[in-house]
Amino acid sequence: MELNVWEGEYKAVPTNQLLDTTKNGGDEVLNLSSSGATQPVTYSWENITVFYETTPGNCLTRLCKKSPPIRKKILDNVTGIVRPGEFLAIMGASGAGKTTLLNCLTFRNSGQLKISGERYLNGAKVNTDTLARISGYVQQDDLFISTLTVHEHLRFQALLRMDTHLTYEERMTRVEEVINELGLTKCSGSMIGHPERGIKGISGGERKRLAFASEVLTNPSLMFCDEPTSGLDSYMAQNIVQVLKNIASTGKTVVCTIHQPSSEVFALFDRILLMAEGRTAFLGPVGDALSFFSAQGMPCPPNYNPADYYIHTLATVPGHEVESKKKIKEFCDTYDTSDAGKSVQEMVIANRSIKSSRSQELDLEPVKIQRSPYKASWFAQLRAVMWRSFLSVRREPAVLKVKAFQTIFIASLIALIFQGQTYEFQNVRNFQGALFVFLTNMTFQSVFGVINDITLELPVFLREHFNGMYRTDIYFLSKTTADLPVYIVFPFLFVAIPYYAIGLNPDVGRFFIACGIVILLANVATSFGYVISCMTSSTRVALAVGPPFIIPLLLFGGFFLRNGSVPVYFDWLRYVSWFMYANEALSINQWNGISFNDTMSPCPQHICTEDYILKQFDFNPNNFYRNIGCLFALIVGFRIIAFLVLLKKTYRKN
Incomplete structure (x- = not known):
């Protein structure tokens, strides 16, 4: 079964490409056209607090007596903002809460967590469906159907994820563009592979670039990445982060978590969010972090990687937990009352107060829970998934x-x-x-x-x-x-x-x-x-x-x-x-x-x-x-x- 049998499935139709906020029953909701992913967006979050509840004891003690659940605070009133064209890196020591924050921002993996706080997209409260339609999320683990080639994988993604108004030829043109942009031309005809199953395929760096290609394909306004450099050597890590930097330079908003970046990688970030013990220790331009730490009596030594210094400074030292937590609390309290902290609060409030312009309220449809999240029709989905399933068995x-x-x-x-x-x-x-x-x-x-x-x-x-x-x-x-x-x-x-x-x-x-x-x-x-x-x-x-x-x-x-x-x-x-x-x-x-x-x-x-x-x-x-x-x-x-x-x-x- 060849992919070109679907060529007639996709017909071009007129559409607006606007991203806007309007009033709906007193609440602000985000309005999207069918291809709203091209509009620059500002994403802010306010007072994000996360608790994890556990019941103490074992099964027998829980049956015999009802003990009150123990609440562990993972995030504590985290507030921040990222704007179009910015590349924000969330950093911190292990257990600082950076992955939990990213999961909250992307509405993923909440599990038993109790989450409070608000998230705003261009001033409107955002929900799962809205965010999914205008954002891309590159997870830490690269999951692919190992028997597909790079080109086949991207064609499959294009058929099911790109907007309905695009024709088949436009989708395939976009696939070729993304392959060239991310340097996948050399391996486009190679099988993705799976080392554990004995299927030879592309390298780790190429797999990571393919993960980015899958998300960039739909031209999202907002990109999230979880540990994009995990498992890569320093050269390939810099290469991947440079890809994210290039994406941000086109006016898109990019947020990623990263663990111990090299000094070359660190220099590519526009803004950093340093976290410690579930709180914000600093949020601002990369260059301002040095002066902020120096003002607290903790200057970064010369010829020292600033990223390593920040993480070590804000880490909880084993055996000195009490002193470390006290120092972290004082540091975070200082940030909250500093000019940098107040500036972020003002920007978040300003983003929340954005009012939609009349010129952007035409031909827009509010995103509702009942709206189908799928961009392809039922039969288009069936053809694509059926093709991939048969190909996977045969390959x-x-x-x-x-x-x-x-x-x-x-x-x-x-x-x-x-x-x-x-x-x-x-x-x-x-x-x-x-x-x-x-x-x-x-x-x-x-x-x-x-x-x-x-x-x-x-x-x-x-x-x-x-x-x-x-x-x-x-x-x-x-x-x-x-x-x-x-x-x-x-x-x-x-x-x-x-x-x-x-x-x-x-x-x-x-x-x-x-x-x-x-x-x-x-x-x-x-x-x-x-x-x-x-x-x-x-x-x-x-x-x-x-x-x-x-x-x-x-x-x-x-x-x-x-x-x-x-x-x-x-x-x-x-x-x-x-x-x-x-x-x-x-x-x-x-x-x-x-x-x-x-x-x-x-x-x-x-x-x-x-x-x-x-x-x-x-x-x-x-x-x-x-x-x-x-x-x-x-x-x-x-x-x-x-x-x-x-x-x-x-x-x-x-």
């Missing part, structure tokens, strides 16, 4: 080769172990064992295959979903559809190799029915794998949780324990066990039309028939279509549960 030959080897090897091993079974009563158990091995192997292969795949991809999905790229149902539908051929071909191959070698029912129709049953079971197991993957937080947890759920269902599959011998209090488990339905269906299919003479058998008149053999396992020939229907029902049921769990994971309060 992982190592995974497909491993699955093929695993399938062929185990199927051949089963054929060698069970080969040449003759129709004697004493071999009935061998036939049933071979059938049950089909079921158990396909179950574990399918469940663990899905877990290893989905849990690694979920962080990418969550980040892209919260960026407003595509819906949850789009991702789930595309992923399950792309995986479907794999879980049809390999189960068929697994049954086909040993089927006739074992001596199972020779009728060709029965062979294809057996393959169909195993394919159904593989897809039930796959659906169950989706449930486990969506419920858990990591691959390790999912792999640990899977077997305890599967083993009880396996025990009630009718092989180890006859259906009639299941304890009444566990009888309900049989009806959610795909092993039971598939085992009974395979057994009915296997013994259909089979009868043989065995003078040593207990069969009536020593003639073993289908009914007699199935009766030994408490299987009912009339249940065949019921079992097939129940397998389909389990596929649908598990996938609905998985989708609802994933939907809950993507839900967040406004």
Whole structure:
């Protein structure tokens, strides 16, 4: 599927490109046109205070007595502002609160935090949807689909994140511009790669530039970056920060957190926000920081990196916590009453008092909670995500080769172990064992295959979903559809190799029915794998949780324990066990039309028939279509549960 099939999906329509604030029911709200990301913005925050509540004690003490929660203050009345064309760096020692502040400014990762304070964009109170539409956020961890090339990744981003009025040609032109601007031309055709999965790809610096390219693509007015130099050498770190400096020089507003920048990197910042113990120690131009520290009796030594000096000065020294905190409190109190602190307060108040001009109130639509955050239509999202999902499956030959080897090897091993079974009563158990091995192997292969795949991809999905790229149902539908051929071909191959070698029912129709049953079971197991993957937080947890759920269902599959011998209090488990339905269906299919003479058998008149053999396992020939229907029902049921769990994971309060 080529991307140019969507060329007709995007039609140019007239639009305003204004960013404005208007009154709505007495409250100021931000108004955006469909491409408001080109208007310079001033972002301010006032009295941001963050608490984290924890309940003391362990589980038993919490049950026995209700202790009042302990509140830990992480941020304390932090106020600041950043204007168009400025590059603001948030700095501080570990635990100073810089990452928490960035999360508050971007409305991300709030979790159990209690946040108070206001945030303003061009004088209007800002909410999550508004900020997402006009800003870009480069997170510390680079998350990509490793099998895409750099150019394919940016094309995918362009199709889903750029404004609806842009044509396909304009989107692709913008992709080429960004690739050239960020120096990605050399690696544009290279696969992104994933070192941990053994997929070779681009370098760390190129990955970081690609992360910037993904955000710059939409021409945002406001850029946030969390530790952009993390894991890079000094040269590449300076290169990345220079990219941010260039972005700010075009009139955009750039905010980043950074840890111990070199002196060359530090010189690129326009303004710095120094934090200590959750408070603002200084906010202002880089050059003013030296004089401010000198005025407090703490001049920076000559030939010393100012960034290192500021961080060391405002850090809590182990073993001298009381003295350090006292010094930090005095320093922050001095800043609050200084000319620099008062100047910031005045600018924040001035930004909050901005009134919208009449000339900017035309043809604008207020951003509301109910407005869809997605810029592409449902079908455009489906086409793009479906293309990427199929491409991702096809581009992982190592995974497909491993699955093929695993399938062929185990199927051949089963054929060698069970080969040449003759129709004697004493071999009935061998036939049933071979059938049950089909079921158990396909179950574990399918469940663990899905877990290893989905849990690694979920962080990418969550980040892209919260960026407003595509819906949850789009991702789930595309992923399950792309995986479907794999879980049809390999189960068929697994049954086909040993089927006739074992001596199972020779009728060709029965062979294809057996393959169909195993394919159904593989897809039930796959659906169950989706449930486990969506419920858990990591691959390790999912792999640990899977077997305890599967083993009880396996025990009630009718092989180890006859259906009639299941304890009444566990009888309900049989009806959610795909092993039971598939085992009974395979057994009915296997013994259909089979009868043989065995003078040593207990069969009536020593003639073993289908009914007699199935009766030994408490299987009912009339249940065949019921079992097939129940397998389909389990596929649908598990996938609905998985989708609802994933939907809950993507839900967040406004």
